[in-house]
Amino acid sequence: MAIKEGDFVKLNYTGSVEGTIFDTTSEEVAKENGTFSEGKEYKPIVIRVGGNHVIPGLDEDLAGKEAGQEYEIVIPPEKAYGDHDSSLVKSVPTNEFKEKPAVGMRVTADGRQGVVANVVGKRAVIDFNHMLAGQTLNYKYTIEGVVEDSVEQAGAVFDLFVGRELEMSLEDGVLTVILPPGITYDQRYMMGKGMAVHQIFEFVEEINEVVLKESFKRPEKAEPVEEAAEKSEE
Structure with a gap:
C-alpha cells in the first residue's frame, strides 16, 4: 500500500x-564512511508525512512511495536549507569570544550560532547561514513501515521537538507523560514541549488531553559503614 500524506512512518x-x-x-x-559518533543513537526516525518534520524536498517525496523499497532523490537548495544569504555573514570583534x-x-x-569563516586582525567573520545552505543534497531513504499506535506517534513528536524518549501512557483520550527529574532545566525541552503538544493535538486524533x-x-x-563492614567479614 502506498504511503499517503498524514501517515506516521519509520524512515531510514x-x-x-x-x-x-x-x-x-x-x-x-x-x-x-568515518562519520560515526559515539554519543549518537542510530535508528529510524518516526515522522508524519506532510508534517514538516524533515526538509521540504524529502517530505514531499515520501507520499506515494512503498514501504520496504529504497529510493534516491536529489534536492535543490530551495527545497532544502535555502540559498546562502550574504546578509547573514557578519564581522564580530574577536574579544567578544x-x-x-x-x-x-x-x-x-x-x-x-554560526561558523567562523575567516579571521582578519582583531575581527572574526561569522557565517550564520545553515551549514548546508546553498547546497544540493542527495538522499537515499527507505520507509520501514507505517506507525499506527497513538502513543508511539505522540512519543515520536516529543522526540523530534525535545530530543528525548519519554515514558507515556494513554487512557480515555488522556496522554500522561512521565517527566524524568531535572528535565525542567533542559532548555530544549522547555522550548520544544509547547510545539510538541500542539502537534500532538493537530496530528493524533485519539489524544484529547496531555498531562x-x-x-x-x-x-x-x-547502608551504614559498620554494618557493611560486618557483612563483608562474614
Missing part, C-alpha cells in the same frame, strides 16, 4: 553532498 535515510555524507540513521553506514576564534569553529554571537507529570522517587538510604 542517508544524506550526502557531492558524495560526502553529512547525516545518516544507519550505524553501519556511519562506521563505513571567551576562546580565540579559528576558522571552522562553531561559535555563538548576537544570540545566534506532563513529574515523578520523584525517594532515594535509597546508604
Whole structure:
C-alpha cells in the first residue's frame, strides 16, 4: 500500500553532498564512511508525512512511495536549507569570544550560532547561514513501515521537538507523560514541549488531553559503614 500524506512512518535515510555524507540513521553506514559518533543513537526516525518534520524536498517525496523499497532523490537548495544569504555573514570583534576564534569553529554571537569563516586582525567573520545552505543534497531513504499506535506517534513528536524518549501512557483520550527529574532545566525541552503538544493535538486524533507529570522517587538510604563492614567479614 502506498504511503499517503498524514501517515506516521519509520524512515531510514542517508544524506550526502557531492558524495560526502553529512547525516545518516544507519550505524553501519556511519562506521563505513568515518562519520560515526559515539554519543549518537542510530535508528529510524518516526515522522508524519506532510508534517514538516524533515526538509521540504524529502517530505514531499515520501507520499506515494512503498514501504520496504529504497529510493534516491536529489534536492535543490530551495527545497532544502535555502540559498546562502550574504546578509547573514557578519564581522564580530574577536574579544567578544571567551576562546580565540579559528576558522571552522562553531561559535555563538548576537544570540545566534554560526561558523567562523575567516579571521582578519582583531575581527572574526561569522557565517550564520545553515551549514548546508546553498547546497544540493542527495538522499537515499527507505520507509520501514507505517506507525499506527497513538502513543508511539505522540512519543515520536516529543522526540523530534525535545530530543528525548519519554515514558507515556494513554487512557480515555488522556496522554500522561512521565517527566524524568531535572528535565525542567533542559532548555530544549522547555522550548520544544509547547510545539510538541500542539502537534500532538493537530496530528493524533485519539489524544484529547496531555498531562506532563513529574515523578520523584525517594532515594535509597546508604547502608551504614559498620554494618557493611560486618557483612563483608562474614
